[in-house]
Amino acid sequence: MIDTSINKELLESYKSANYHVDASPSFILKIGQYSPELHSVYDTSHKKRAAFITAYNPGSVELSNEENKERNRELEEKIQAFHLDYIHGEGKCDESKWSGEESFLVFGINQKDAIQLGKEFGQNAIVWISENCIPELLLLK
Numbered sequence: 001m002i003d004t005s006i007n008k009e010l011l012e013s014y015k016s017a018n019y020h021v022d023a024s025p026s027f028i029l030k031i032g033q034y035s036p037e038l039h040s041v042y043d044t045s046h047k048k049r050a051a052f053i054t055a056y057n058p059g060s061v062e063l064s065n066e067e068n069k070e071r072n073r074e075l076e077e078k079i080q081a082f083h084l085d086y087i088h089g090e091g092k093c094d095e096s097k098w099s100g101e102e103s104f105l106v107f108g109i110n111q112k113d114a115i116q117l118g119k120e121f122g123q124n125a126i127v128w129i130s131e132n133c134i135p136e137l138l139l140l141k
Contacts, residue, residue: 004139006124010060013093014125014137019052021105022088029105029127029135039133045085047107048131051114053079054091056101058122059141072102075121084108091127115140 004011019029027037029052042048055071057063063071079086085107090100106114111128118126118140129135 005141006060006139010124011139017091017093019103019105019127019135020090020092020100021052022090029129031127031135031137033134035129035133035135038129041107042131042133045107047085049109049111050105050107050129051109051111051117052089052091052103052105052127052129052135053114053117053121054101054103054123055121056103060124068101071121072104075117076104078117078120079104079106079109082109082113111138114138 015031017031021027021029021037023037023041025037027035029035029038038050053075055075056068058071086104089103089105091103092100114126114128115138118138124141125137125139127135128138
């Protein structure tokens with residue numbers, strides 16, 4: 001049993017979400033499922049780890065579109081300050097009442113920094129992908 005303050009339904013929505021990556025061609029990451037597309041990106045970029053992060057709806061409290069976009073601009077600036085490569089994306093929960101959350105697939109970031117960014121922007125969880133190309137959900141609360 002995972003010790004978390006995130007309710008079961010919300011946790012299940014994170015686990016079943018589609019994490020869209022705006023690469024060329026685009027692809028979807030799924031928690032626990034190997035991604036051959038990401039493996040290809042890792043091979044061409046010589047990166048072996050990544051995190052899928054957003055600043056939208058901190059603590060799963062819905063904010064206005066303007067607030068979310070401003071928060072994501074701040075997150076993007078922080079990612080750029082780390083001098084890391086990233087691709088835009090969008091997390092979409094299948095049964096969510098919300099539209100997708102604009103996100104970033106950040107390459108080469110270490111897990112500690114990825115967790116710190118997620119916490120700084122009030123996220124319940126982030127998606128971490130090691131060199132095995134299997135996305136995993138890292139709970140932050």
